[in-house]
Amino acid sequence: xxxxxxxxxxxxxxxxxxxxxxxxxxxxxxxxxxxxxxxxxxxxxxxxxxxxxxxxxxxxxxxxxxxxxxxxxxxxxxxxxxxxxxxxxxxxxxxxxxxxxxxxxxxxxxxxxxxxxxxxxxxxxxxxxxxxxxxxxxxxxxxxxxxxxxxxxxxxxxxxxxxxxxxxxxxxxxxxxxxxxxxxxxxxxxxxxxxxxxxxxxxxxxxxxxxxxxxxxxxxxxxxxxxxxxxxxxxxxxxxxxxxxxxxxxxxxxxxxxxxxxxxxxxxxxxxxxxxxxxxxxxxxxxxxxxxxxxxxxxxx
Amino acid sequence: xxxxxxxxxxxxxxxxxxxxxxxxxxxxxxxxxxxxxxxxxxxxxxxxxxxxxxxxxxxxxxxxxxxxxxxxxxxxxxxxxxxxxxxxxxxxxxxxxxxxxxxxxxxxxxxxxxxxxxxxxxxxxxxxxxxxxxxxxxxxxxxxxxxxxxxxxxxxxxxxxxxxxxxxxxxxxxxxxxxxxxxxxxxxxxxxxxxxxxxxxxxxxxxxxxxxxxxxxxxxxxxxxxxxxxxxxxxxxxxxxxxxxxxxxxxxxxxxxxxxxxxxxxxxxxxxxxxxxxxxxxxxxxxxxxxxxxxxxxxxxxxxxxxxxxxxxxxxxxxxxxxxxxxxxxxxxxxxxxxxxxxxxxxxxxxxxxxxxxxxxxxxxxxxxxxxxx
Numbered sequence: 001x002x003x004x005x006x007x008x009x010x011x012x013x014x015x016x017x018x019x020x021x022x023x024x025x026x027x028x029x030x031x032x033x034x035x036x037x038x039x040x041x042x043x044x045x046x047x048x049x050x051x052x053x054x055x056x057x058x059x060x061x062x063x064x065x066x067x068x069x070x071x072x073x074x075x076x077x078x079x080x081x082x083x084x085x086x087x088x089x090x091x092x093x094x095x096x097x098x099x100x101x102x103x104x105x106x107x108x109x110x111x112x113x114x115x116x117x118x119x120x121x122x123x124x125x126x127x128x129x130x131x132x133x134x135x136x137x138x139x140x141x142x143x144x145x146x147x148x149x150x151x152x153x154x155x156x157x158x159x160x161x162x163x164x165x166x167x168x169x170x171x172x173x174x175x176x177x178x179x180x181x182x183x184x185x186x187x188x189x190x191x192x193x194x195x196x197x198x199x200x201x202x203x204x205x206x207x208x209x210x211x212x213x214x215x216x217x218x219x220x221x222x223x224x225x226x227x228x229x230x231x232x233x234x235x236x237x238x239x240x241x242x243x244x245x246x247x248x249x250x251x252x253x254x255x256x257x258x259x260x261x262x263x264x265x266x267x268x269x270x271x272x273x274x275x276x277x278x279x280x281x282x283x284x285x286x287x288x289x290x291x292x293x294x295x296x297x298x299x300x301x
Numbered sequence: 302x303x304x305x306x307x308x309x310x311x312x313x314x315x316x317x318x319x320x321x322x323x324x325x326x327x328x329x330x331x332x333x334x335x336x337x338x339x340x341x342x343x344x345x346x347x348x349x350x351x352x353x354x355x356x357x358x359x360x361x362x363x364x365x366x367x368x369x370x371x372x373x374x375x376x377x378x379x380x381x382x383x384x385x386x387x388x389x390x391x392x393x394x395x396x397x398x399x400x401x402x403x404x405x406x407x408x409x410x411x412x413x414x415x416x417x418x419x420x421x422x423x424x425x426x427x428x429x430x431x432x433x434x435x436x437x438x439x440x441x442x443x444x445x446x447x448x449x450x451x452x453x454x455x456x457x458x459x460x461x462x463x464x465x466x467x468x469x470x471x472x473x474x475x476x477x478x479x480x481x482x483x484x485x486x487x488x489x490x491x492x493x494x495x496x497x498x499x500x501x502x503x504x505x506x507x508x509x510x511x512x513x514x515x516x517x518x519x520x521x522x523x524x525x526x527x528x529x530x531x532x533x534x535x536x537x538x539x540x541x542x543x544x545x546x547x548x549x550x551x552x553x554x555x556x557x558x559x560x561x562x563x564x565x566x567x568x569x570x571x572x573x574x575x576x577x578x579x580x581x582x583x584x585x586x587x588x589x590x591x592x593x594x595x596x597x598x599x600x601x602x603x604x605x606x607x608x609x610x611x612x613x614x615x616x617x618x619x620x621x622x623x624x625x626x627x628x629x630x631x632x633x634x635x636x637x638x639x640x641x642x643x644x645x646x647x648x649x650x651x652x653x654x655x656x657x658x659x660x661x662x663x664x665x666x667x668x669x670x671x672x673x674x675x
Contacts (some may be wrong), residue, residue, distance in 0.1 A: 013622050047315060049527075054421055061419075061445045061546055070529035076313075077530035079562035086313040086526035089654065093442035094420045101441045105456060112328070112463045114315050160439040164423075164431040172422040176544040190539035194422075240623035271587050275308035290422035293440075 002154030003107040005299070006117075006145040007043075007139045008032035008272040013139025014259065024056035024125040027141030029072045031269065032121050035143035036073075047115035048106060048291060049089040052098025052122040052266045055137070056230070056241060059127055059192060061172055062084035064091040069121055088115075093287030095170070096234045097160070098122055099268045100297055104158040111150045116197040118135045120144045125205050127192060138260050139236065153300035161216040163292040165206045169197040170234075170290035194251035196235070200286025204288040211294045212286055219298055221282070228280035232267035233288040242286060277301055311424065312569045314524035314657070317458055319573060322662070329462035332519025333667055334468065337391025338632040339383050339505035339617070341372040345478070347620040350499060354485045362499055367591025371620030372479040379426055380413040383505030384474025385432055390523040391507035392433070394670045397468055399433040399438050402509075404457060404469035405440040410537070410623050412442075413476045414673075417544040422515035429446070435575075438469075446535070447587055447652035448622035450471055450506060451525070454660055457510040458523045471481030471509035473624040480541025481543030486542060487595075497535075497552045500590060502620030506628035519646075522574040525658040528562050531555065535653035550653070556589070561598045564604050567649070571605075579607035581661070583642040587651050588616035588626040597651075609647065638673040640664045 008270075011030035016295060028051065036043055066089035071077060076087040094101040100139030107289040109115045126132050140199040172195070178188040181271035192276035208231075216223055229248050231239035243253045254275045256263060263270050277283060278301050309366050318330075345364040347369060374383065384407060392399060407426040414420045414428075423440035427647055445452040453471025460466045484498035512518035535550035541638055571578060577602070586594050596613055603609035615630045627648045630669075642665050652659035 021582070058506075058536075059419075059421075060536060060537040060538050061412075061444070061564065062548065063525075063532055063656075066443045067527050067529045067532040068655070070527055071532040077528065079528055079558075079565065084313050085311075086315070088315045088525045089527040089529060090448075090458075091444040093421075094425050094426075095424060095446055102316060108465055109315070112317070112459055114317055114459055134556075160441075160463060162427050162430060162440060163429050167423050170422055174419040174421070174539050176417065189541070190544070192421075200649055215553075240568035263374075285346060291424070291427040293423065293427060 001148040001150050002152045003110050003146055004152050004154040004254040005277060007035050007039035008269050009038060009143045010270045010273045011141040012260065022083065022139055024053055024126065024133050025068055025141060028053060028121045028123040029067050031123065031143040032069060032073055032119060032186055033143035035119065035145050040144050041145065043073040046087045046119055048109060048118035050093045050119055050120045051076065051103045052103040052224060053124055054093060054095065054129060055124040057127055064089055066091050089263045091168060091233035094226045095291065095293060096232060096264055096267065097252055097287045097293045097295035100285055100287045103144065105157065106146050107155050117147045120280055122217045122269065124264045132192040134255045135192065137262055137264040138266050140263050140266045140270055142266030144269050146297065155299050157215060157219050159211055159296045161211045161294045166203045166292040169200040169203060169292065171195045199295065201233065201235045203237060203239055204238060204247060205293060208242055208286055208288050208290045208294050212246060212296050213243045215296045215298060220299065224248055226282055226284045227252060228283040230268060230271050230283060231286040232271060234262060234264045236261035313568050314363050314526040316522060316573050317462060318520060318522040328462045329464050330519045331458050331510050332513040332517065333662065334397065335391040335395025335670060336510040336628055336632045336635060337387045337394060337507040338629050339386035339390060340522030341378055343373045343376050343448040344370050345373045346370040350485060354665045356489045358488055358490060360491050365375055366500050367617050368500050368620045370619050371478065372504060374503045375477045378476065379416060380409050380474040380476045381428065382410045382474065383476060383503065384409060384425065384472045385429060387474065387507040388470060388472045389428060390431055391470065391509050395509045397622045399435040400437060401440040401468050402435040402470050404460060404464035405430050405435050406453040406456065406471040407442045408471055408624055409473040409475055410444065410449060411448060411475050412478050413621040417479060417663060417666045419539065444536055445656055446654055446660050447485050447623045448650040448656035450508065450628055451648060451650040451658040451660060454461045454508060454510065455525050455658065458520050461510055461512050462616045468509065468511040470507055470509045473504040475625050476503050477501045478503045479622050480548050483540045483543055483545060483547045494551065495550045497548065497550045498548045500621045502622050503620035504625045506620060506625035506630050506632065507643060508628050518665045519661060520662040522570050522661045524570045527530050528655045528657065531558050531655040556593050560600050560654060560661045562655065563651055563657050564601060566603060566659060567605065570661060574661050577607055578602065578605040578609060580645060581609035581647045583611045583613055584609035585613040585627050585646060586649045588630065589621050590634040591616055635671040642668050649658060
């Protein structure tokens, strides 16, 4: 049985600012609902819900953001009074590699029969516009619905690697600033800071290329056979540059719209809105995030 | 359609395993290979904490919660250092090295590095993997409130049972006492929504899971569910009044629904394992307060018609160490030689979300790893 992406959806702050106050939770909720609708599925069918977003409302550390999304979706909220099914929600925190990490975990749980339908949701939004420092990601939420399919291969391999020598190139943290600028607070405040070095994209490419080649070698895949490249790293132009290094034609690169080019954790779902995954034979997923962490996967439609 | 495990049957929880821990399709069984912990040297009694409150509260915290004292991080200690020390301790008790780990999961609620700076990117698992030398491990962080480590156990158990990995570690470092410091500045009465923050203590804990030899005892059942109707009963986020975070909870409702909604989950997990409640030798619930544990066990036992042989309480000496509580308790009992090899343990997680997680396992070879042979 293969793990397939049954549906994907995206919700952007720009598109939703008239109908709702688009915090990260609202974007995640909207993407998740849209994803379920497009697959003609009910939220009550979800066995597992994983949130992979990082920058969310108030920077909540408890509970898991996924449990809030689950409640908003109305997915098996109440305790069972008899036979029934539940939903298990938790967060995966792995920067821009979170969605691929979540999909690898779901791939395992689908294979073992522990679950039958699962979703990975991710969204990022500046929690305090005008106060946070260095936050440059567009407000966007994405959702991917996964299930098992006996007739299709789906995900056939995942590969992950970390390069801690480049950990300082992409940093985000919340820290107390005593000297917060006037007008913010008298006695200081906790402020989110995001720092991405200019050299990050070059090192992201350097780290990703050998891991992709290892994945391909392990799967006896000639990279010339790749029909679709879905590559994200929270910075614009990463996908094109990686394709050039790998020898994948530029025409086979899935490209984010310009306003979402720097999308963070939701980027893989956002990219899939631009392509027909089912029509593509062999899709190569590559995500690079802080760490530097590289996540790659091979998907056979 | 309904949730079905490898062993079949309908159930509310996502469940792994059956009576012997393995499926009937030849899947592998997993077991705990080592449990580690790290506790700061500094102690803070409840009397000392309550003497520091901004307002006169009249709260007898020790009488109310059973928490006599908790450990608090000292200079140079934070979420990362506590996690690293616990991970090293777990490796010291397991028959493997860091290079043998296929997966490393960090499950801390708190991500404080270098004091009270909360690190979001990169995940803590990247630097922990490097420090441990776990070169082969896939690494990532998860977050699931106080159920974080149990969630990691659930994930590792699933991977090992499928044969995807041979060995993995889940580790948490919780520098969470700062929430109590912030609460002490604002709390006024016993009904305050920051009361639960006063019970928190700092600790690191780690658990290594490995593929069990054919026929060897290990994890019999692992299950989880989220009853998200209650997801907003407890929220924690960066504090407005100072460094670190603040936590606001409706602790009374959380305790009531936690106990009521856990009963059918306990029944499901025990049924899956083919066990009665009194076949559990040691019951280790999440350590929130002695009173909550006593009340919960009483209600569980009444409904189930029997009671576990022993109930483990460590909240009196360590406080609520959030995601690490079950494994700090396990570690303490292993070090003190309390377990017999044939003892069966049930870990119960009831955490914000509302998360309900259950792991049932046999102690077996773990007792020998802590210098005991019974």
